[in-house]
Amino acid sequence: MPWTLLFAFDLIGTIAFSISGAFVAIRKGMDIFGVNVLAVTTACGGGLMRDLIIGSIPPQMFRNPFFVVVAVVVANVVFLLMYLHRHMPRKAAQIYDQLLFWFDTLGLAAFMVDGVMAGIAVGYEDNEFLICFLGFMTAVGGGALRDVLAGQMPDIFRKHIYAVAAIAGAVLMVLVLRLFQSQQAAMIAGFLLVLILRKLAAHFLWNLPKVKMEE
16 A cells, blocks of 8 residues: 555656646746756656665666656646647736646655655665655755756745755654554655645745845
């Protein structure tokens, strides 16, 4: 059951981050190739970094390209839909922002779970710091690469506790695993915490402190 649930989280994360990457590429005026590159980068970049950290060579995306194919299919569907509806009313901008927020959040939560479970699967269950870091890196790595390629400040440095939500979810997963010895409960708890924190942060405009320099 836990691995069936993990596959579902992987699929949710891949679809969500593919849509997120495609949206950003379209907003930046990229062509269909750019849309595909950003979608695959967003969906698979975090997993690529995770595999390199744990020494899984070649990374999973090259050994089993199923999720790469899913990302490409989703990217082209999004491109086609946006291409056919290029003249959208201004109100659609708010809908776009909400969709991007939720797709980003779903991807963040799902891949955080994936990263923690990947660390456990290769025998690092007793190394809490490592599996939390793997959860964090899997969750934010693809989005960070997407933003760099799109020429914008990565969300992990500016959005409503984006990275902190992933870290909190990973820590909760480890705690639930230690207390209840249930991978399924840990995955669900960590996933839901990321969703709740992101929604609360967006609603109440929570942000980490930053220095505002006077010019």
